[in-house]
Amino acid sequence: MTRSEKQDPDIAGQLEAAATAQERFQIMYTVLRDRISMLDYPPGTQLSEEVLAGEFGISRSPLRKALQILEADGLVLSQQGVGTLVTDVDLDELAQVYQLRMELNELTGTLAPCKADDTLKTLFSRMRARADTLRATPHRQAFARLNIDFFHAFQLLTDNLPLRDVSEKLFYRTCRIWLTLIPDRDLAAEVSIFSDEIHAIADAVTVDDVGAAAHIRRAHLSMGFKRLTEMQQAECLLAD
Template sequence: MTDQDVTASSDVADLLSQASSAQERFQIMYSVLRDRICMLVYPPGTQLSEEALASEFGVSRSPLRKALQILEADGLLLSQQGVGTLVTEVDLQELAQVYELRLELNELTGRLCPRPPDRELETLFNGLKLRAERLIAAPDRAVFARLNIDFFHAFQQLTLNVPLQDVSEKLFYKTCRIWLTLIQEKDLPQEVAIFCGEIMEIANAVRLGDFQAAALIRRAHLSMGFNRLKTATPQSSGLESG
């Protein structure tokens, strides 16, 4: 992954044309659509057209429909009779308990089936540190969103516990849009600095092989972030992206 959005139509079409199986094509479509929703390429309330997406991706509507159905089960889409498929709204109150559960699961990441430290993992987090430094120098909402997703997946690699990874991923994608929808443009540099500071702290813990410390750092930052979100005023808790 890079700082750039990798969900552009041409990139997706290339990936799908190179896929070796129907399951791989499904996973590509599912992941791309999920990222577009969570990066607000498709803001809340957006109506998705099966016909347009099938044409864009160069696939039939049947495998695409499967991806949309799973995204609906994830709570990111909603099918309404006579209206179509819509991107769901983001409601902090509705997702508060999901966020609280994420706090506990992140701490478990440092204790359940920890992955043995290795050079590959250290290199991965060093790359994230470099991206964080660039983002601090030039705060950008889309780059922030991409880095947030990529950092989550890197953090997932600290544990080899597959059920924990699966549950954590579902919950992450339920809540990760909250930041983009609630952060006002004037507050973006501050939030970027806080988030990038977290990445650097965790990268240092990973370099030392202390995954429990990394997990505690992650939990602390999630808790502080959640409390900042809860204090957002009604005016700043609208669903504008900036």
């Protein structure tokens, strides 16, 4: 049993309590996507429909739908005679995805930006507190979890639903790279940089400047991609 399976709430109970088939699908899809993104299912892991159906307390048919969407997202690959495998992540292949993410993040400040009300300000204040906790005690899995949660918080700064949808697909294509490439020696430094980003964006939200938040996010994404590229090059040199 993986770390996520131990910490996940009663997924079977959630599915049983879900009011609609769409709600059940969303629960399954989100749980599997998170496990892949947190490397609880590392690249190359074979996902057994039988095991997952047993864990979730469902038949294989609705599970297959979730796996099909994950395959369309590029997170798993179905191979005849082999089964469903978690895909690998390659920064070179995802370079253009990162470039598009940079532009989409900036559009958050121009396409139906939200007014930063008290609810949003409170949410980002909590993100800032979590960033401070992580900075004090850097932890790889906590870093990955905060990265995912902060992305979803940032999504709330625009009411443009197509922008949100595309941004989400692209985020989950790339977010595993951080867990894959960050060496242990650089984790504290990366946590500090990410914490600074969260603080700066939370400050912008506090004064209701979504445009500034979007520019900050784009700049940090660009710098992050550059650091990831350097990490990948260093890893290749060590391998040689």
